[in-house]
Amino acid sequence: MKRILIGERGLWVYATFVAGCGLALTLSMPWTSTLSDLMSYPWRPFPLPFFLTYGFLSAWVALDRAAEAVPVGRPRVAFLAVAALRVGFTQLLALPLVAASRALFPDDWAAIPLAAAYVVAASLAFAAGAVVLEILAVRRGRHPAGLRYGLFFAWLGLPAILLAVAGPIRTLAQLSPAVAVASIVGGDVALPGVLVAFAAPALATVAFTVWCLVLSKGAST
Amino acid sequence: MRRHAIARQYLFALGVSVLLAAPCAASPQVSLSVGFDQQVVRNTFTPFEIEIAGLASPVDGTLKVRQSAGLPGERRAEIVHVIQSGTIENGTLRATLPLVEPLNPVTVELVAQDGRTVAVAEQSLRLGVRQWAYPLTVGRPTGIASAAVVGAEELPLDWWAYDAVREVWLVDPPFSEPALQALGEWTVSGGSLLIVSGSAYPRMDSPTLRRLLPLSAPQLEEAEDGTFFVGGAQRAEAETVLKRGVRPLLVQMPLGAGRVSLVTVALADLGPGELELIAERIPQAQRPPTTERVSAALLRSTRVPRPAYWLAPAVTGVTLASLVAFGLWGTRRRWTFGAFVGSLVALAAWSGFYGNSHKRFVREYSMITNVSVLSSFGINTAFSSFYAVEPRSVTMRHELGSFPAGGYVLGARGGTLSAESEAGQTRFALQAAERRDLLFHSRPAAESLRFRFDGTYAEIENRTGKTLANAYLAADDAILSLPAIQPGTQRLAVQTGLMLGEARSTYLSLRSILRPIEEWLPIAQRGVWLVTLEEWPEATDRDAPTLEREVWITILQGERT
Numbered sequence: 001m002k003r004i005l006i007g008e009r010g011l012w013v014y015a016t017f018v019a020g021c022g023l024a025l026t027l028s029m030p031w032t033s034t035l036s037d038l039m040s041y042p043w044r045p046f047p048l049p050f051f052l053t054y055g056f057l058s059a060w061v062a063l064d065r066a067a068e069a070v071p072v073g074r075p076r077v078a079f080l081a082v083a084a085l086r087v088g089f090t091q092l093l094a095l096p097l098v099a100a101s102r103a104l105f106p107d108d109w110a111a112i113p114l115a116a117a118y119v120v121a122a123s124l125a126f127a128a129g130a131v132v133l134e135i136l137a138v139r140r141g142r143h144p145a146g147l148r149y150g151l152f153f154a155w156l157g158l159p160a161i162l163l164a165v166a167g168p169i170r171t172l173a174q175l176s177p178a179v180a181v182a183s184i185v186g187g188d189v190a191l192p193g194v195l196v197a198f199a200a201p202a203l204a205t206v207a208f209t210v211w212c213l214v215l216s217k218g219a220s221t
Numbered sequence: 222m223r224r225h226a227i228a229r230q231y232l233f234a235l236g237v238s239v240l241l242a243a244p245c246a247a248s249p250q251v252s253l254s255v256g257f258d259q260q261v262v263r264n265t266f267t268p269f270e271i272e273i274a275g276l277a278s279p280v281d282g283t284l285k286v287r288q289s290a291g292l293p294g295e296r297r298a299e300i301v302h303v304i305q306s307g308t309i310e311n312g313t314l315r316a317t318l319p320l321v322e323p324l325n326p327v328t329v330e331l332v333a334q335d336g337r338t339v340a341v342a343e344q345s346l347r348l349g350v351r352q353w354a355y356p357l358t359v360g361r362p363t364g365i366a367s368a369a370v371v372g373a374e375e376l377p378l379d380w381w382a383y384d385a386v387r388e389v390w391l392v393d394p395p396f397s398e399p400a401l402q403a404l405g406e407w408t409v410s411g412g413s414l415l416i417v418s419g420s421a422y423p424r425m426d427s428p429t430l431r432r433l434l435p436l437s438a439p440q441l442e443e444a445e446d447g448t449f450f451v452g453g454a455q456r457a458e459a460e461t462v463l464k465r466g467v468r469p470l471l472v473q474m475p476l477g478a479g480r481v482s483l484v485t486v487a488l489a490d491l492g493p494g495e496l497e498l499i500a501e502r503i504p505q506a507q508r509p510p511t512t513e514r515v516s517a518a519l520l521r522s523t524r525v526p527r528p529a530y531w532l533a534p535a536v537t538g539v540t541l542a543s544l545v546a547f548g549l550w551g552t553r554r555r556w557t558f559g560a561f562v563g564s565l566v567a568l569a570a571w572s573g574f575y576g577n578s579h580k581r582f583v584r585e586y587s588m589i590t591n592v593s594v595l596s597s598f599g600i601n602t603a604f605s606s607f608y609a610v611e612p613r614s615v616t617m618r619h620e621l622g623s624f625p626a627g628g629y630v631l632g633a634r635g636g637t638l639s640a641e642s643e644a645g646q647t648r649f650a651l652q653a654a655e656r657r658d659l660l661f662h663s664r665p666a667a668e669s670l671r672f673r674f675d676g677t678y679a680e681i682e683n684r685t686g687k688t689l690a691n692a693y694l695a696a697d698d699a700i701l702s703l704p705a706i707q708p709g710t711q712r713l714a715v716q717t718g719l720m721l722g723e724a725r726s727t728y729l730s731l732r733s734i735l736r737p738i739e740e741w742l743p744i745a746q747r748g749v750w751l752v753t754l755e756e757w758p759e760a761t762d763r764d765a766p767t768l769e770r771e772v773w774i775t776i777l778q779g780e781r782t
């Protein structure tokens with residue numbers, strides 16, 4: 001079980017994930033104990049940094065652990081299952097911290113499960129993408145890390161450019177995981193935006209899974 | 222015939238004039254009189270008198286006084302006081318309102334329920350603006366320089382209406398009992414009241430006036446030259462300040478934080494130069510103590526509800542420990558994965574519950590410091606400080622018949638700073654990270670504490686229904702800490718105490734409270750006083766996330782036996 005969930009050198013990756021999320025949560029927690037502190041340094045609950053850190057580190061762990069799950073010469077369909085298990089393991093580690101973030105939502109808490117569900121969906125998409133890239137790179141004998149993280153940052157950043165555009169096309173900015181998490185946590189996203197946000201990782205996961213199956217079939221024949 | 226025709230023409234013209242003038246005569250009108258003798262001082266409580274006339278029938282509506290803060294030509298903020306709501310009839314209404322900026326015109330308007338303006342009047346106060354407090358003569362002019370003169374019937378019934386007055390000269394009776402009561406309360410709050418008696422005394426004598434006099438058994442006496450003096454035994458704290466021959470001419474007595482002066486002869490019987498001598502010896506009134514410093518200090522020390530510091534690091538640490546344990550021993554023991562998952566789920570459940578119970582985010586903090594001074598007359602003064610974490614509309618509830626003042630000074634920051642007061646509540650808007658202070662004066666409720674002190678024992682009658690945990694007795698320049706005062710009557714031994722100087726630096730609560738109060742009312746030198754300090758539990762409202770603290774300071778003058 002440990003070998004499947006953690007893999008080679010995985011303990012440090014997961015520990016970094018937990019420590020990073022924990023640090024973000026610690027810094028997001030209110031520190032003022034008296035009103036004089038609050039008057040000098042006005043503060044209000046601001047859960048976004050924690051959720052952005054949590055989303056970013058989840059995606060990073062998903063990319064790293066999914067890629068690591070693809071050894072040479074094994075049946076490739078199982079890689080996806082291992083990658084999905086590792087995404088689940090990552091979210092299990094984040095669960096206590098996400099639950100503790102309830103303290104940062106004085107009013108509506110519906111954003112917590114929604115944001116966490118989105119992070120899971122995006123992590124699965126990144127994991128599936130990492131598996132496909134790893135298979136392709138192994139086939140061509142190249143190291144895929146640069147391409148993997150390049151595409152990751154492109155997906156993260158490019159749709160966000162649409163925030164500068166007015167009109168309905170602006171909704172497509174939700175394709176960026178960073179924008180989607182910010183919108184969900186901020187509670188300023190309508191249903192179409194939520195659907196667009198969730199559709200992107202869902203479609204990407206399906207596409208990468210099918211691609212992986214095709215690659216797997218090609219390899220077996 | 223010709224004369225009849227002329228008479229008919231005159232009658233026709235008269236009839237037409239009457240018909241045309243009739244609607245004008247019946248048109249509703251409101252008029253406004255502000256201050257004593259139209260004299261006003263900026264940022265003081267000021268008497269307002271509104272006269273409504275010409276209403277054919279009572280109107281369902283609202284009578285409002287509109288003022289604006291900010292100097293002309295600069296940014297303004299509107300301050301509205303609702304004087305009366307409901308059925309409004311012809312007559313005179315009186316109210317004591319905070320006067321914000323007398324350089325701006327004041328408007329009074331009668332608005333019907335359907336929003337129609339029935340009558341409106343605007344008044345400029347510019348000609349009566351004064352920079353400093355001024356003397357007030359009641360009755361007829363005394364010759365005191367720059368004094369405002371009003372009739373006895375014009376005296377307001379709220380003690381805080383005398384906020385802009387330096388001293389009150391009571392010259393020409395009769396004075397109503399409620400007006401004398403208000404003057405007595407104002408004197409306790411720091412006012413300076415001068416009663417010119419002599420031959421006018423029989424017309425002013427009343428139970429309330431006797432409580433004000435520095436003489437315990439006043440009586441009219443005739444001097445050898447035929448002048449009538451008011452004589453009698455002086456009270457313990459009274460002192461003769463001026464004499465004419467062997468007879469006291471000016472007797473003074475402290476009353477609360479203020480002073481009462483008695484001129485024992487009538488105004489007409491004062492000799493050359495005596496009026497000036499008296500005027501020189503009349504102390505100036507001082508305004509009631511502002512507990513701003515106490516209120517601000519208590520507000521700043523108010524705790525901010527939040528989760529404990531250790532929550533996030535603890536959850537992170539336990540999660541890391543579980544991960545490391547699973548990483549190190551996960552392959553050796555089969556049950557380790559189950560234990561690992563179980564521990565994380567349990568930790569998540571606990572941190573979720575903890576976060577849920579500590580998630581409350583207070584958006585509005587308020588601190589109310591109430592000071593009651595109970596001597597022969599009693600006063601209440603409250604200072605409220607509000608602080609908003611984010612933009613909020615605040616409603617301050619208060620007693621009927623009084624309106625809060627303050628917080629109308631326009632800052633450099635944006636925002637409206639407007640306020641609307643009506644009977645029982647005042648609404649205003651706060652920006653994020655903004656503090657607003659409001660001052661509110663009123664009368665105390667029925668006296669529920671009495672005490673006497675014989676130097677060793679204090680006999681205290683506590684009818685408040687509560688145990689008074691923080692009580693101090695001030696006498697002879699010392700402050701003595703009392704044990705908790707239970708409801709009922711009890712005799713408490715008071716043997717150990719601190720000199721006031723020590724107390725000021727020893728007890729934090731006493732230090733912060735005694736200092737501003739002592740600057741105003743030197744309790745150690747004016748008889749025996751009981752000081753009680755009660756802090757009400759924090760009142761919080763989950764639906765409207767506010768946190769309210771309230772402190773009551775009662776300063777009660779006792780009897781030395």
